Amino acid sequence: MKKIILLLCLFLLTSCDSKELSELSIGTVLGVDQSKDGYIVSCLVVGKEENKTLLYTGEGSSIGSALSNLNLNLSENLYLDHIQSVVLSDKVAEKGMKNLLTYFLKEKTIQKNFYLFLAKDVKANDILKHLLETSGNDYNSITNIFKYHDQIKFSDQTDSFNEFLDDVLSKRKEPVLHSITIKEGKLGISDLGIFKSDKLKTFTKDAVGYSTLMNNVKQIHLEIPCSDTQSIITVNQMKTKTKVKKKDIYNTITGSIEMKENRCHFAMESKNDKNKIKQMAEKELEILLQKTIRESKEIGSDIFGYQDLLYKKNPTIISFSFKDLTINNQVKLSTKKLNDKGVYHE
Amino acid sequence: MVHTNNKVITVDKNVDKMIQKITEEVHYAGDLKTRTLTIKGHKLAYLFMESVSSGGTISEFIVRSMTFDMKQNKDSLFTNLFNNLENTISNSSLKILDEYNDISFYLASGFTIILVNGYQKAIALETRKDLSRGITESSSEGIIRGPKDSFTETHATNLGLIRKRIKDPNLVIEDVFIGKRTKTKVSTLYMYDIVDLDKAKQIKKKLSRIDVDGILDSGHIREFLVTKQKSVFPKMISTERPDLVCTSLLNGKIAILVESSPYALIIPALFIDFFHNPEDYYQKPSNVTLTRFLRVIAFLLTILVPALYISIMTFNSNILPEKLLVSLYHQRLSVPFPTSFEVIILLIVFEILRECDIRTPSAMGTSMSIVGGLVLGDAAVSAGIVSPITIIIVAVTSISGLLFSDIDMINGIRFWRLLFILFSTFFGIIGFTLCLILLVTKLSHLKVLGTDYLSPISPLNMTGLKDSIVRIPKNKDDKRPNYLSEKNTYKLGGKK
Numbered sequence: 147m148k149k150i151i152l153l154l155c156l157f158l159l160t161s162c163d164s165k166e167l168s169e170l171s172i173g174t175v176l177g178v179d180q181s182k183d184g185y186i187v188s189c190l191v192v193g194k195e196e197n198k199t200l201l202y203t204g205e206g207s208s209i210g211s212a213l214s215n216l217n218l219n220l221s222e223n224l225y226l227d228h229i230q231s232v233v234l235s236d237k238v239a240e241k242g243m244k245n246l247l248t249y250f251l252k253e254k255t256i257q258k259n260f261y262l263f264l265a266k267d268v269k270a271n272d273i274l275k276h277l278l279e280t281s282g283n284d285y286n287s288i289t290n291i292f293k294y295h296d297q298i299k300f301s302d303q304t305d306s307f308n309e310f311l312d313d314v315l316s317k318r319k320e321p322v323l324h325s326i327t328i329k330e331g332k333l334g335i336s337d338l339g340i341f342k343s344d345k346l347k348t349f350t351k352d353a354v355g356y357s358t359l360m361n362n363v364k365q366i367h368l369e370i371p372c373s374d375t376q377s378i379i380t381v382n383q384m385k386t387k388t389k390v391k392k393k394d395i396y397n398t399i400t401g402s403i404e405m406k407e408n409r410c411h412f413a414m415e416s417k418n419d420k421n422k423i424k425q426m427a428e429k430e431l432e433i434l435l436q437k438t439i440r441e442s443k444e445i446g447s448d449i450f451g452y453q454d455l456l457y458k459k460n461p462t463i464i465s466f467s468f469k470d471l472t473i474n475n476q477v478k479l480s481t482k483k484l485n486d487k488g489v490y491h492e
Numbered sequence: 493m494v495h496t497n498n499k500v501i502t503v504d505k506n507v508d509k510m511i512q513k514i515t516e517e518v519h520y521a522g523d524l525k526t527r528t529l530t531i532k533g534h535k536l537a538y539l540f541m542e543s544v545s546s547g548g549t550i551s552e553f554i555v556r557s558m559t560f561d562m563k564q565n566k567d568s569l570f571t572n573l574f575n576n577l578e579n580t581i582s583n584s585s586l587k588i589l590d591e592y593n594d595i596s597f598y599l600a601s602g603f604t605i606i607l608v609n610g611y612q613k614a615i616a617l618e619t620r621k622d623l624s625r626g627i628t629e630s631s632s633e634g635i636i637r638g639p640k641d642s643f644t645e646t647h648a649t650n651l652g653l654i655r656k657r658i659k660d661p662n663l664v665i666e667d668v669f670i671g672k673r674t675k676t677k678v679s680t681l682y683m684y685d686i687v688d689l690d691k692a693k694q695i696k697k698k699l700s701r702i703d704v705d706g707i708l709d710s711g712h713i714r715e716f717l718v719t720k721q722k723s724v725f726p727k728m729i730s731t732e733r734p735d736l737v738c739t740s741l742l743n744g745k746i747a748i749l750v751e752s753s754p755y756a757l758i759i760p761a762l763f764i765d766f767f768h769n770p771e772d773y774y775q776k777p778s779n780v781t782l783t784r785f786l787r788v789i790a791f792l793l794t795i796l797v798p799a800l801y802i803s804i805m806t807f808n809s810n811i812l813p814e815k816l817l818v819s820l821y822h823q824r825l826s827v828p829f830p831t832s833f834e835v836i837i838l839l840i841v842f843e844i845l846r847e848c849d850i851r852t853p854s855a856m857g858t859s860m861s862i863v864g865g866l867v868l869g870d871a872a873v874s875a876g877i878v879s880p881i882t883i884i885i886v887a888v889t890s891i892s893g894l895l896f897s898d899i900d901m902i903n904g905i906r907f908w909r910l911l912f913i914l915f916s917t918f919f920g921i922i923g924f925t926l927c928l929i930l931l932v933t934k935l936s937h938l939k940v941l942g943t944d945y946l947s948p949i950s951p952l953n954m955t956g957l958k959d960s961i962v963r964i965p966k967n968k969d970d971k972r973p974n975y976l977s978e979k980n981t982y983k984l985g986g987k988k
Binding site: 152156157159160163164165166167168170172174192194195196225227228230257286 | 805806807809810812814817818820821822824825827830831917918919920922923926
């Protein structure tokens, strides 16, 4: 009797739902565009021949119907459990993504750890077309652009679907998404999309500032202006510590300065010279951070999660506005590695 | 001497009648030779089986010593003849038989039976022909370093190979004769002051209960020694290596040697024993530990890999990395069969190949492996009947399985592999996990002569762990594990 119950359990648990690999069409990248009264879904599908990827599109009033329309063109069932990234056009994001997110969340056959990207000024379909032409079989091509960028770090914590959904649902943190675009026939990183709830509000050019404040970047490049040109300063070993004191936020940013291109011919011998450069760099960085904070304050969208921090520190505070929040940034850079060794002097 | 179900019949006084009776009893066997002599009025006869007796010994010694001075008193004739034989032929065993039933057994064992007219007794004189092959290298349990000798079909030689290694008087060798017709000698060996005597008693009891017409090999015995717990994994080791038998005896195990069988049985065999090899003790301990880890990995591979492959390919392909998935996807596209069918068919073909390889003469083996391995595998892939990855999976499975030398272990593994495949085919990774739980439960449930099959890992025994998967050097391994026997546990030093 026990054995029979055990076997029955197995049938109920597994539902004998076996699918041979060859009976599937494996989707790798999904693109979602806005149509007149619904969505246009495009999908890169692994081809039957080796090293060949195919692009399919489908239109429908909802994501589900668009996908099933797309499936009509395929000979096998579309398999989205291995989807790598989903590209959303900015139009879709501006209109609100409630339906879209609900669909992805509830569809059991889709793994929830894919990356979300915005397509800025282009259609998601165009990005997929571009991927098809250029990278062919490389399924990680979108994520790779970010992987090798030294300033804008994209990570599981900020860009995966799960995290995005958490931020959308959270009352004290607003989501952001990185965007990609096609410039002069090349795929590249574009501005950072700032959301309020599930709607895209604006794009900010200062994704670096955001990454810095989120302690998500190891190295940034700063431009220090002088009379007619500017020098490039690199700050390494970046670290940001955020603390909450009473009702204020204190950020301490540390790092070590290195001069990569000394176009302004700064002297770097005495302590005084170094201090001068340090002050300029600190000021430049502070301006950048203030700008990022100002932009998000303008929309009233707390993309940094400071409200969340405040709440965790002091749960009794019930309501306050992000706009009124005082955010102090203290930049402390070290000049240990700042020297003119090996620098060519005229 | 030999117990048969017939009632006791004494030897007849009349020599001619006796010869007639014996000839009839063996159904006029061609190799029974009889000879009647009359020496100075006394009628004598001798009988022997040509096939198992040495003709030279009989004619040279026996006949010569029988023609002794027969003038003596008729009453003491038999005793004198016996004494005379005993004095002249000193290196053969000599017996007086009173019971008629014993005669045919001694004849078949290579004895010459001497009958004297007028006496209700017979003399049995050992004139055994040497029918054995020499001591050769073990063919089934290969070894690089260590003793090369192996058991033969001769019982005395086999016992000698053990006695040669353990000269302790505490080595007990107890004989029983099993088989109504074959009357095979079966010896139970153990170290009196180490072994758990209860276990030895149990074994002897089981042996004495065997009531069968024939025992031809130790393999026949093991089926009578099985316990109530059914298991495909072997509970005894069968080996042709005397060094392994001796190591086991010294650890408190019991060995059974069967006449005319080159395989000794070692009881109890624990699960961990099948991951050991006699050669382990002839190499550096650290290296042996690594080898034993490899054996464990191979065990897991050979049991789990095909099932895991099937469940991933048909149920849980989402756990594969993208690049591997796409590669597997392309490989499978042209294959017309379901994955599980493909794997099962290939495994069956491999088992057929393996079975063929054991049975075919070595001269044909090469051509078979070319046709079977190279042609079949390569052609099947290029014909698109099986995918290359399945060939790789089956190859890994089969090669890992061949790491174990015990054929019963290999068969046990084969059974569980199939069970895993079935569970995975129908229930995917959940079925696979359930089957794994079943395997562990089954193994931990088993007991051999009161010892847990998974000792020393479960229940945990620190002394046993010193020589389980990790082997520590002999000079640090001071105690015998107490799950086999609690007597005399110190191996090192004089502590008792």
